Amino acid sequence: MIGGIKIVNQTEQLKNQVKELEEVLKKLDKQLFYLRNMQGITIRICKQKSGYQYYKTDDNGKRVYIKHKDKEIVRKAFQKSYYECVRKEILTQKYQIERFLKFYNPTAIEDVYDKLCDARKELVTPIICTDDDYIEKWRQTHPGEKNTFPIDGQFVTDNGEYVRSKSEKILADLFLKKDIPYIYEPEVELSNGHKACPDFLVLNKRTRKSYYWEHFGRVDAEEYAIRNFPKIYAYEKSGLIQGKNLIISMETEKQPLDLKLVNEKIEMYLM
Incomplete structure (x- = not known):
């Protein structure tokens, strides 16, 4: 029966999701602070038969090979780049949820029936049952x-x-x-x-x-x-x-x- 439909109010769930995103954002910012010395370091990747070689660009714009013993630089640079991308997505998601909540009316469909005059209500079967x-x-x-x-x-x-x-x-x-x-x-x-x-x-x-x-x-x-x-x-x-x-x-x-x-x-x- 159509009248059995229930529109679930998702306001609290969405607000809680915003809070969760904000908590992740705080942790990300903390990790990015620890990796702040990697700012400006650009890593290039070269695929070889034996695996991958990594290069960074020096102050003169020249590519410098990163030795295996210095591979931690590569890891930190990639981790920082990953954190920055995740941070950008979190901010986007947070903005979209907050914007949605600004205009969200969970009772909008029920309100259509509620606003009908009594004469119409007597003859109309609501899609959403109260x-x-x-x-x-x-x-x-x-x-x-x-x-x-x-x-x-x-x-x-x-x-x-x-x-x-x-x-x-x-x-x-x-x-x-x-x-x-x-x-x-x-x-x-x-x-x-x-x-x-x-x-x-x-x-x-x-x-x-x-x-x-x-x-x-x-x-x-x-x-x-x-x-x-x-x-x-x-x-x-x-x-x-x-x-x-x-x-x-x-x-x-x-x-x-x-x-x-x-x-x-x-x-x-x-x-």
Whole structure:
């Protein structure tokens, strides 16, 4: 569907690239300062059967053969020339990115629809679906609460949902706090014909990519591990790969849910 297109705002990435180029530029200028005594030295190359011969031009314009023991002069001269060429390209790239950012409007295409009067909006299907419209369709496509195993109702999320564990409540509340759309216990069909209900389906609004999030609450308990670890294998066989479209969190009786690690995963995949 055309409306599912998402134009990603590249402003921060481009600004970060400018900063990276500036850091490389500082290092280059430092290296060029060390090679400043090579200023004005011109090296000529002559190809021979046995390899290459190098010459430099003296003050009278005469070519002087550079002996092998003095080859370090050639290396420094070539290195300096290379640094200067790279520096020129960095400055060009930096100028082009900065000029692009000056005129860049990541919402320009969406603005065309937003500026239409209400009468036109009722009859026009926008090429770019707004985040709210996309999320609504995403939720309709992936209905939640498909796990038929009863919930005892002990844990209630800030969004008013009943979940099965304290850690699931912590995760759901984190998603809500960080404005990450999520669906609790959606259904996914596995390659073996069976169906599973991962704990969450979460959405990166910026990229509009979905991830399943599965939490394993007692990986130190043998019976729990025997029952649940085959699920990871079934997920992989069905194309749900950790880091690609599956995120996993876990805990033990002595080591509770690591919130620092959870937040790192949220930043990495969902922001």
